[in-house]
Amino acid sequence: xxxxxxFYMTYGLCVSSGLxxxxxxxxxxxxxxxxxxxxxxxxxxxxxxxxxxxxMLVLYGLAAVLFRVPWGWSHEKRTWKLLHAxxxxxxxxxxxxxxxxxFHVHSTLNIPSMFSLHSWVGMSAxxxxxxxxxxxxxxxxxxxxxxxxGRYMKxxxxxxxxxxxxxxxxxxxxGINEQLSFALDGVGASAYSSLPAEAIFxxxxxxxxxxxxxxxxxxxxxxxxxxxxxxTNEEAAPILLREETRP
Ligand code: HEM
Numbered sequence: 242x243x244x245x246x247x248f249y250m251t252y253g254l255c256v257s258s259g260l261x262x263x264x265x266x267x268x269x270x271x272x273x274x275x276x277x278x279x280x281x282x283x284x285x286x287x288x289x290x291x292x293x294x295x296x297m298l299v300l301y302g303l304a305a306v307l308f309r310v311p312w313g314w315s316h317e318k319r320t321w322k323l324l325h326a327x328x329x330x331x332x333x334x335x336x337x338x339x340x341x342x343x344f345h346v347h348s349t350l351n352i353p354s355m356f357s358l359h360s361w362v363g364m365s366a367x368x369x370x371x372x373x374x375x376x377x378x379x380x381x382x383x384x385x386x387x388x389x390x391g392r393y394m395k396x397x398x399x400x401x402x403x404x405x406x407x408x409x410x411x412x413x414x415x416g417i418n419e420q421l422s423f424a425l426d427g428v429g430a431s432a433y434s435s436l437p438a439e440a441i442f443x444x445x446x447x448x449x450x451x452x453x454x455x456x457x458x459x460x461x462x463x464x465x466x467x468x469x470x471x472x473t474n475e476e477a478a479p480i481l482l483r484e485e486t487r488p
Contacts, residue, residue, distance in 0.1 A: 255456035281349035296335025304328035366408035
């Protein structure tokens with residue numbers, strides 16, 4: 242199989258595992274955790290895992306590998322840079338609503354905030370992501386961004402981007418584990434250790450988040466799946482450059 246064939250196969254697996262994560266987290270909360278509402282109760286909290294997995298994991302991961310899709314190489318890179326930035330902003334917005342859901346429920350039910358390792362790792366992921374987006378805007382998007390800055394920042398941007406995904410994965414695994422322990426332990430026969438259906442389902446979701454992230458890291462690490470003509474002037478030029486100054 243050629244390089245394109247193996248890319249599309251890996252990309253197909255990546256997209257389908259991401260979508261399956263999304264379906265599974267919705268199903269888990271609908272089937273076993275009481276469904277969804279926005280009323281300050283546990284049902285509002287259920288939006289937290291759904292929105293965090295949708296935004297920080299799936300949308301973020303797919304936006305990160307966007308430039309690797311050969312179908313887009315014949316189009317102007319500027320369009321793809323804007324789409325990349327737009328999808329990342331949408332991911333950040335979903336994460337902000339997901340965090341609000343958790344903080345709001347904690348405050349209405351008088352549950353302490355930011356005590357767990359999960360919340361610390363998760364907050365590090367979101368804060369790093371927000372800074373990453375702002376730095377990306379300053380380095381690659383604004384008309385005043387210097388091409389030299391763009392070239393210098395690119396390596397750091399790619400590296401920080403992968404660090405955010407790593408932190409997100411750690412937050413997803415610890416969050417799923419924490420939710421299963423809170424929900425199942427102390428409820429007699431359905432204790433986590435007796436592996437009821439919900440625990441098996443949640444563990445499988447956790448494994449699938451690892452599969453999805455591994456596929457994203459795999460796609461990003463393959464040098465011959467990069468968009469050709471990297472390191473040209475177009476590569477480093479600010480996205481919103483005025484027409485007359487575009488290389
Ligand atoms: C990138 C993904 C995630 C991030 C950034 C994240 C972040 C956070 C933060 C900052 C809190 C603290 C809220 C507060 O103190 O009021 C929290 C709470 C919580 N999250 Fe997540 N979360 C993520 C994914 C998940 C997932 C997938 C689950 C799975 C069910 C989950 C379950 C929980 C639970 C049970 C709490 C309440 C207990 C605690 O504060 O640790 N989270 N999360």
